[in-house]
Amino acid sequence: MSAEQWTLVTDDAGLRRASDLIASGEGPFGVDTERASGFTYSNRAYLVQVFRRGSGTFLFDPVGITDFTPLAAALTGEEWVLHSADQDLPSLAEIGLAPERLFDTELGSRLLGLDRVGLGSVTAELLGIELAKAHSASDWSTRPLPEPWLEYAALDVALLPDLRDAVAERLRDAGKSEFAAQEFEAVRVRLPKPKAAEPWRKLTGGNRMKSPRQLAMTRELWTARDELAQQRDVAPGRLIPDASIVAAVTANPRSAGELASLKTFKGRASRSELERWWRAILRGKTTEDLPGPKQREPGTIPSHRGWAQRHPEAAERLTELRAVVTAEAERQHMPPENLISPALVRELAWAPPSDPSPEGIANRLAELGARPWQLALVAPILSVVFVE
Template sequence: MPQPQLPHEEWTLVESPEALLQAADQLANGLGPVGVDAERASGYTYFSQAYLVQMSRRGAGTFVFDPTLIDDFDPLAQAIDDDEWILHSAIADLDCLQEIGLTPPSLFDTELSARLLGMERVGLGAVVNELLGVELAKAHSASDWSKRPLPHDWLEYAALDVSYLPDLRDAMHDKLVDAEKLDIASQEFEAVLHAPPKEKPLEPWRKISGLGRVKNRVGLSIARELWIARDQFAQSVDTAPGRLLPDSAIVAASLQQPRSMSELAKNKDFKGRASHSELRRWWLAILRGKKSDDLPSLRTAERSAFPHHRNWERKKPEAHQRLVTARAALEAESERLNIPLENLLKPIMLRELAWAPPEVISDEAVALQLEKLGARPWQRDATSQIIARSFVETQ
């Protein structure tokens, strides 16, 4: 294993195009994979852009880039366009990195590696502590990174978050080799890197927390219009929707169905940063909800070709039995491989198979159907025989 990159405490803040060119040159002349991280302002801003980008490489050092002061990251992208990038939970940061022109040519995901290795805790601090014996402070993980100027201790936290990634990657690589899981991990990394955009829900407003308390269509219509009004306002001021009007306030108004703006204002549960300063906005949304000719269904619209699996036992008992039997068998295999069940096979894939299995059940037929559903080769090898055998048992 290469010698650890030391000292980890040294880092450089990059705040200009000129400084970026110098950092890109240093990173291009470094050695081995590049540790990469990004800080967003989730929970504070509406949009999920990167407010900091951190990179670290042996022989080059650690750099913290400020995207609010740098328009063109192309020189940096070109400097490391042939090198492996190390990220912890890449799925969380790839979008915001790609927005500024930074896309990894190849990937090593330390969080995903921790899952495949069956580690109990997979957060960055936990795995760095377990594998490198270093304790990382997580004091600023939920901070508002859109704030400027950023305090020095925040910047230092961000730099340390990325500076250990090259060492962590090497330690995890060795463990994956020892566990004979390196090929599995490589397939998973490729899948993350080339994953299609996440499909948007048909009715995103149904995600309102506590909406299950609203039992009538007019109330749901009010909730929908309030959600739309909140979302549009949040976009216009680039603020997280829940900071302007929390879900609990939307549910309270939907249950109350107020008859006037003053009645809404008197609702003690209708509170939030913009609940009263934007009262007219919310009242007009409530009126639209009350008067709508397009009242929403009491049930969520589904894209899936089959109903929620909690109803299978009543609607299609044979599918329910296939699902239960196969899931139990996969759980046993998950324990044997020391890989979480959701990583062994996505639950939605098993449900699709159980609802509509191949006409003639065999290992090959199940594997083919899994391939069509997007299962990786290692997943098909690990699960197709188990699923086929379970389905046959229920016939």
């Protein structure tokens, strides 16, 4: 794709002109974003790409644009086509862009049972076009954006409507169009997950911290890192990685100098912000607010990894339910997790419904968020596990 085939939009006036052109096109909108995951703290979009037949390809730079309202108005009346939409929709919503209808080519490919569902793989299989992914993991917060990156971003989005048509045709042939429509709508209206009450407990390797004092030090170091990461808009792990927090807590240093001497305490800010980390450790060493073991969130079930020892009957039910789901997924030529969420299967295994009939199973799964097409396929076969 040459430079003449796409337009970079960097300000509000340019966005208004581009929006008028997009509105005059025809058919669905190909939409994509580029973020700086792993580089920045935020998950904001650093580039928004839109393609429409008859309009062309437009690359919007949110850094210089203050009002996306004209673009939101232009992107109405037709389907949005995204690949792995759940990755892009949150950052688009932050700038006021949300689809009225959605087609997710990645999710559609999963329902078709394609072996590989990345954009490059699906485009190669269905369109016969090879996409270079050289810049997919680049730091898109970089300014100015290099032209090869923009070329890459433009080509990705320009192929989405054609890819949508190819996936839709295969879905029709497989009798899965309605399955896909329900799944796309579920993604479109899905609410963001609530923030964890104690996010520091998700620290990689944090499960090695057992004593209340170790947990307090972990919490204080994680919080200090998170605050600095927010201030600088830098991914926390680029300041000090999780492994450094675990190493510092495990070593239990007696001074800032001892902390600095730890070879396992690494990261770009491990020494430049040494006093910050030492103060956090001191808070953890002296606080009276000592965390206890991680508590299960109200309304949640225990981790299934411990069921075999603690809840053998639930573990046995889970094994049987999984076997049934796997067999049906093979018949439907799709991954088991797309046939029915593993979390819902675990819920059934943990707390069997009082009515084990297909209708009872369907009602329970519907309460948990399963779609009608899933209920029709799995409720009858899951019911057998409970009535045998």
